[in-house]
Amino acid sequence: MDAAWPAVERHDTGEWVLRAAAGVTQRANSVWPREAAAEPQAALREAVQWYRKRRLPLIFQITDTPANAGLNDYLDAQGFTRQSETLVMARPAGGDPPSPAATGKVEIRDQPDEEWLDLWWSVDGRGGQAERETAGTILAGCPSLYALARDDDGGPAAVGRLALVEGTGGIYCMATSPSHRRRGYASTVLQALLCEGDARGLASTWLLVTAANHAAQQLYSQAGFEESGRYLYRQQRPRRALTGC
Numbered sequence: 001m002d003a004a005w006p007a008v009e010r011h012d013t014g015e016w017v018l019r020a021a022a023g024v025t026q027r028a029n030s031v032w033p034r035e036a037a038a039e040p041q042a043a044l045r046e047a048v049q050w051y052r053k054r055r056l057p058l059i060f061q062i063t064d065t066p067a068n069a070g071l072n073d074y075l076d077a078q079g080f081t082r083q084s085e086t087l088v089m090a091r092p093a094g095g096d097p098p099s100p101a102a103t104g105k106v107e108i109r110d111q112p113d114e115e116w117l118d119l120w121w122s123v124d125g126r127g128g129q130a131e132r133e134t135a136g137t138i139l140a141g142c143p144s145l146y147a148l149a150r151d152d153d154g155g156p157a158a159v160g161r162l163a164l165v166e167g168t169g170g171i172y173c174m175a176t177s178p179s180h181r182r183r184g185y186a187s188t189v190l191q192a193l194l195c196e197g198d199a200r201g202l203a204s205t206w207l208l209v210t211a212a213n214h215a216a217q218q219l220y221s222q223a224g225f226e227e228s229g230r231y232l233y234r235q236q237r238p239r240r241a242l243t244g245c
Helices: 040-053 066-077 114-124 129-140 185-199 214-222
Strands: 009-012 017-020 059-063 081-092 106-109 144-150 156-165 168-176 204-210 226-235
Touching: 017 040, 059 066, 081 214, 106 185, 114 129, 114 144, 114 156, 114 168, 144 185, 156 185, 168 185, 185 214, 204 214
Parallel strands: 168 204
Antiparallel strands: 009 017, 059 226, 081 204, 081 226, 106 144, 144 156, 156 168
């Protein structure tokens, strides 16, 4: 997951990986606690200073595992919020192959063109041109395939991305234009990417979906994905500045 959505800046402390990308997406601007910190207080101070220099909030991306229970307790005591609970869903290779009809109207490229970027950013983008350029840098940091489904008139309807990481695939950037929703385009894009992954011999495919997005979870379950883990974001609460009164 870290390699599939690489941050522009990284600082590896040997225990935690601090990641920043000018505030574009939480996962690229958060701490990945890869190992338990021997001295949590010192590690937290270092992280605070690193993000403060970049004028970014301190956010942790923490998987729901027994190994992270102690860190979660520590962050609770420090008043960190809990946000954006997310399911990690996985699908092994060898599932039912998509039908030709499901993938016939999808274009697959190894780079996102402007049409792909325009649709994705119009749905998922946050910010202006500078943020979009940063997002493009994140996408370019991992070999990927980019799918675009067109409607009967040739217009772009939905897009998706398959990140290629060490023999596995990660589904990202699934987005459907508002005027094309509930018409099967997202399913078409997903099946096309899975077909491409199977053709390349990927051992498995994973994706991320928020716990609140039940409609997307149903779509992914129908494609053979099952929950394999969860994570959430822990953000430091802003401290109110003291006044002179």
